[in-house]
Amino acid sequence: MIHIENRNQCSGCSACADACPHRAIRMVPDGMGFPYPAVDPDLCVDCGICDRVCAFRPAAGPAGAAFALRFPAYLDRSQSGGLGYALMRKAVRAGMAVYGAAMGADFVVRHVRVTQEEGLEPLRLTKYVQSDTAGIPGRVLADLKAGRKVLFTGTPCQCAGVGALAGARRKDLLLVDLLCHGVPAPFVWRDYLRYVEKREGEPLTGALFRDPALGWHGAKEKLCFGSRSLTADEYASLYFRRLMMRPSCLACPFASLARPSDLTMADCWGVEKALPGFADDNRGCSLLLVNTEAGHAFAAHFDEPLELREVDIDAVMQPNLQAPTQAHKYAPLFERLYLRHGFPFVLRHFGQASWNHRIASRIVKFKKKWLAK
Numbered sequence: 324m325i326h327i328e329n330r331n332q333c334s335g336c337s338a339c340a341d342a343c344p345h346r347a348i349r350m351v352p353d354g355m356g357f358p359y360p361a362v363d364p365d366l367c368v369d370c371g372i373c374d375r376v377c378a379f380r381p382a383a384g385p386a387g388a389a390f391a392l393r394f395p396a397y398l399d400r401s402q403s404g405g406l407g408y409a410l411m412r413k414a415v416r417a418g419m420a421v422y423g424a425a426m427g428a429d430f431v432v433r434h435v436r437v438t439q440e441e442g443l444e445p446l447r448l449t450k451y452v453q454s455d456t457a458g459i460p461g462r463v464l465a466d467l468k469a470g471r472k473v474l475f476t477g478t479p480c481q482c483a484g485v486g487a488l489a490g491a492r493r494k495d496l497l498l499v500d501l502l503c504h505g506v507p508a509p510f511v512w513r514d515y516l517r518y519v520e521k522r523e524g525e526p527l528t529g530a531l532f533r534d535p536a537l538g539w540h541g542a543k544e545k546l547c548f549g550s551r552s553l554t555a556d557e558y559a560s561l562y563f564r565r566l567m568m569r570p571s572c573l574a575c576p577f578a579s580l581a582r583p584s585d586l587t588m589a590d591c592w593g594v595e596k597a598l599p600g601f602a603d604d605n606r607g608c609s610l611l612l613v614n615t616e617a618g619h620a621f622a623a624h625f626d627e628p629l630e631l632r633e634v635d636i637d638a639v640m641q642p643n644l645q646a647p648t649q650a651h652k653y654a655p656l657f658e659r660l661y662l663r664h665g666f667p668f669v670l671r672h673f674g675q676a677s678w679n680h681r682i683a684s685r686i687v688k689f690k691k692k693w694l695a696k
Contacts, residue, residue, distance in 0.1 A: 325360055325373040330570040332379065333359055335453065336484030339373035341461035348373060350457050354662045356509030357453060357569050378483035381576040382583040387619070389636040390611045391591045391598055394629045402449045402533055403590045404602070404609030407476065409625055410499055410586070414474035415440050416626075419497070420466045422475045422485075424454040430516055430530055431509070434459040434477065436466075446476075451532040451562050453506035453569060456481055460488045467492040478503045479577035482584045497621055500582060502589030502610070502641055505572030505648040507562045514666035515558045519546055523553075532559075539590075539607040560675045565650050566657045575647040580636070585618030586611065589641060597638035601630070610639060 325348065327333045335358040340348040347366035350358040360373070397405025411421045421437045425445035433455040437443055454477065463485050466473050475485050476499040489496045520526055529547035534554060537543060542563065543556040561567055577583055591610035595603050602608035613619045642648075651657070653673070661669045 324362055324367050324369050324371075325377065326362075327359055330357075330359070331574040332571065334379050334478075334480030334484070334571045335359060335456075335569065336378070336460070336481050337456045337458070338376050338378065338460045338484030338488045341458065341464070342372050342376040342488055343367075344370070344372065352509070355511065355567065355569075355658060356513065358455070358457070376484075376487045378487035378583070379480060379571065379576060381579070382479075382483070382581040384582075384614070385580045387613045387615075389634050389639070390613070390631055391594050391601060391608055391634045391639065392611055392629055392631040393602060393606075393608050394625075394627050396627055398606045400447060400535065401607060402447075402535060403539065403607040405607075406588045406609035406611055407499075408443065408447050409627060409629070410588070410622070411437070411443050411446060411474065411476065412440060413621075413625060414497070415443065417472075419472045419474050420463075421446070422459060422463060422473065422477075424450050424477065426450060426530070430513070430527065431455065432512075434481075436462060448531060448535070449533050451507055451559070452509050452512045454481075455509070456484075460485045463496065464488055464492070467495050471495075473497070474499065477501065478506065479583050480571070480575070483577065486583060494617075497586070497617060498584035499586045499588060500577075500584035502587060502643055503572070503575075503577075504643055505565070505568040505575070508567040508569070511561070511567050511661065511666065512558065515670075516546075518666050518670070519555075523548060525549070538605040540605060557670060557674055561657075561670075561673060564673075565648055566654050566673055567661075568648060568650055568654065573647055573650050575643075578643045578645070578647040580612075580644055582612065582614045585613075585615045586622055587614060588612075591634075591639055592641060593639045594634070597634055598632055601632055610634075610641070612636070 325339050339360050340350050345366050347363045348360045351361040352358050393404030394409050414421050423446035424432050425435045426432050432450045432452050472495045474497045479500040482498040482500040525548050531545040534545035542559050543554050589610040591608040594608045
C-alpha cells in the first residue's frame with residue numbers, strides 16, 4: 324500500500340492510481356490544490372503494485388548531445404523556439420497519439436490526448452501551474468496496448484510516472500520532458516483569477532501565463548475580458564519568488580543531467596553568450612537535450628525549416644539541470660496564511676505591491692549598487 328509520510332516524497336503524477344487493479348487509489352487535492360494518492364482500505368489488497376510503479380527517484384543515465392534551435396515559422400506563437408510544437412506536430416503526422424498540458428475553458432490546466440494537428444494549439448505555450456493528469460497514465464497505457472505509438476510531454480516526474488506504468492511497452496512511448504523549475508499551486512491560480520474577475524467586474528474570456536507579444540524575456544501574465552486585455556505580474560511574481568511550489572519540487576530527483584525521458588526541452592537561456600548572433604532578437608530559442616537513441620532517431624529530421632547549432636551544455640547550463648529549486652524562506656508562512664485567510668490576503672502581504680516586497684527590492688538594489696563600487 325502506497326503511503327506518503329512526507330509531502331516532498333510524491334509528485335502527484337497519478338501513475339499509482341492508474342496502476343491499481345482494484346481501483347483502491349484516487350488522487351485528492353490538498354489545500355493548495357496539489358493532488359496526492361488516497362487509498363481506500365476496503366478495496367486495497369496490499370498487492371504492492373502501486374509502490375513498484377512509483378518512479379519518484381533519480382533517473383538512470385546522463386543526457387547526451389545538446390542543441391540550440393528555433394523554428395522561424397513558430398516563433399510568434401511560441402514561448403521559446405517552437406520545439407515543443409514541432410515535436411508534437413511531427414508525432415501527430417506520424418500517426419502517434421500526443422499527450423500534453425492544455426488550459427480548458429474553465430482555466431484549469433489538464434493533460435489531454437490529441438490525434439489531429441488542429442488539436443495541438445491548446446498544448447502550446449507555458450503553463451505555470453501543476454497540470455491535472457488524473458487518468459492520463461492509464462490512457463497512455465491503453466493506447467500502447469492497442470498498438471498505437473505515443474508521444475507524451477510533461478514535467479520530468481510526470482514522464483517518469485508514465486514511463487514506469489508503460490513497462491515493457493516503453494519502446495513505443497516517446498517521452499519528452501520539460502526542464503522544470505517546479506510547479507505552482509493550482510488553487511492559487513484558480514483564486515487569483517477569481518480575485519481579478521471580482522476586481523475588474525467582469526468575467527475572464529482568456530488567459531496566458533506568459534504573453535509571447537512581450538518577447539522571450541517577458542514574464543507577465545495576460546488576462547482577457549472580451550475585446551479588452553491587461554498585462555499583470557501579480558501571479559508571476561509569486562511564482563518566480565518560489566512562494567507556492569509543490570513540496571516534492573524542492574527535493575526533485577530529476578534536477579540533474581540524468582533525465583527520465585528520451586528528449587528534454589527548455590528555454591536556451593545564455594545562448595546570446597554561447598552563440599553570439601544566433602538568437603539575440605528576443606524572439607526565443609529552444610534548448611534540446613537528446614537523452615536516448617529513440618530520442619535521437621525521432622528528432623533527427625523535421626519537415627519545417629529550422630536554425631540549429633550544437634552547443635556545449637556547460638555554456639548554457641540551467642540551474643535546474645544542477646539542483647532542485649529552493650523555496651523562498653517565507654513559503655511555509657505563505658501557505659499557512661493562504662489556507663487560513665485566502666488569496667487576497669497573501670497578495671497584500673507577499674505581492675509586488677506589499678511593503679515586504681518593496682523593502683526587499685530596495686535592499687537588493689542597495690547591495691548591487693554597493694558591490695558595483
